[in-house]
Amino acid sequence: MANNNNGKKTSEIIIDTLIKQRVKHIFGYPGAAVIPLFDELLKRKNEIYHVLVRHEQCAVHAADGYARSSGKTGVCIATSGPGATNLITGITNAYMDSIPLIVITGQVSTKKIASDAFQEADMMGITLPITKHNFQIRSADKAEEILLKAFRIATEGRPGPVYIELPIDVQYETKLNNEKSLSNIQGFNPVMKGNSKQIKTAAELISKSKKPLFFIGGGVILSDACNELHKLISLSKIPVVTTLMGKASFPETNELCLGLIGMQGRKCANYAVQNSDLLIIAGSRLSDRATGKFNEFAKKAKIIHIDIDPAEIGKNIPAEVPIVGDVKSVLSDLFYALSRISNKMPYKNWTGKLIRMNKKCSCSLDINSKLISHKKVLYELQNILNDKDIIVTGVGQHQMFAAHFLKRNLPRTFITSGGLGTMGFGLPAAIGAKIANPEKRVFLLDGDGSFQMTLQELATIMQENIKIIPIIFNNSYLGMVAQWLRLFNDNKLSNVSLQNPDFVKLAEAYSLNGIKVTRSDEIKNAIDQSINEKNTTVVEIKVNPDEDILPMLKSNTSLDKLFGPCVPDNYFKEE
């Protein structure tokens, strides 16, 4: 397995092992408790490139954006105490969306741990509920073994962040024994292959159902199963809905793709789920945002639930046919099971009906109002976008507008914070995505509130000479909260109005460019200009502050309670 590191310092072993794991980029921020590691990074800078961010939270988000956009494992590093606690939001964000990360921090020396030393924080305790696993390295002899295990745990089975704590004295320690490091972990054997009997049952149910529907979550993208899904849908002609994390797992311009499901879902997608008689759920943990009220979710449907994490099956919604396994393997097996039996597609009418509903569901985004509509921006953007371009979003109204209306056709081209809904995720994640995909265009869609939570990363963009295309939807509001207050709080707007800086001047302060857009007819030129500039050019678009993202659901109501001007009263009653 690994070669002998005898005589090497822990810090050297760590960086060496990262390089051997083909880690090319690492995001971080130095401090007293990680000096040996950073010394090593300096020595090996031609093999592993460290991106210096401006806040540790952004180191995790950048590593996260790097991982989401590339499928690789993101790695980040920070010092002990405040450096480490600043990571928490980022780690939780990655944990909620099952993103593979290795998070390394320093710690005070082993002799001082538990003495409340300077910059000591109980990170082993703090990270317990927000990581897939955590390790403390207590000797040089264990360093390589723990790192190898951490990579396995982060990537195998359901992915997730793994935290590693490295006390400062251990970083200086030298490996003494000759033992080779092993990465086998007793009791860690994720089930990859689905039960063939269950898969056969699923295939039979599909061939007999009248209203089947694929319900796809982010797991399909994480396990690189989009080709398998595509083959299965081409064979079966069953329509598909996706969760926010599953967006773009199947081409959204395909007529069988009904698009986003859930609280901010498309009406035809929500209709399909509530009227389906067989839901084939793959790689989704069935979050409340995707399902609406649990006990009114897809009441007419039998449920086939495919997931690598058995704990997700039956957690929120009971399943008739549970299939534990890697979605890639299960969808491939399901394809063969389905092609072997005679499938006369008794659901042809249903598919036809949903395709028709899908076509009618798409409204025009080309709105030329005096105050700029979010939709108009997306309309112009959609015309500019290529399939390979990467979209990264912040969190808020702009995110949901984009998730609902923007059509994406390739996996890993729509990067967004799902489970945790972390404002400020966008800018650092876009930096990570660009570093992982230097040849691709990376667009950041952000809100004025969300952007300002991590705007200091403009300095990282300046220093690293990173070229992204940031588009700020500026409505001078915390738009999503304002919308909730308008709709559900008698229009009493508490603390959601934002007095903002001039984003163009702000960009200029960081030696970047900026363009302000105040009229609909300027949008296209501004985005084009931002694309063509050598420097990152912030496009600030003044959008209508009173625009709501509709349709939507009230919290804890069922999917067919979707409301909005485009949803007719009897839409969900129709058979």
Place this chain on the structure above:
Amino acid sequence: MQNHVISILVNNEPGVLAKISGMFYRRNFNIDSISVGSSEKYGMSRIVISFTGDSNEFEQLVKQLHKLIEVVKIKKLENDSLVRELCLIKVYYNDSKAREDLISYSEVYKNKIIDISQDTITLQIIGDPDKVNNFIKLISKYKIKEICRTGTTGMNRG
């Protein structure tokens, strides 16, 4: 609602108990008892957990436990399994009659008298949790100074 007992083999690493109890807290599981000790395997401990809940909750508990990397093996104890608990009870007695009564109750329950002082008697009870509960109920008319229970431990037959 039903009582379930499971026996878990875990890698004996620092923090393993914190991880397990943290998960119970995070997932809202209410544990009746938990007992931990070394096992027949080097470097591994066995944890026995007694839990009351419906079958869905129990299924989630087992699945969530499986996700913890330190957990190597989980075994559900059957209804006829060998389940034991150790309980120490220190009881006040006012007179020799009370003392004699406590001693004779203890004989029936095959308890051990492990300490006696001017005004207290300390008993050791070993048995399944029902037996322990019944004995505590039996002597509840006396003033109990202290009760210490280990929690359930056990294994399947054969």
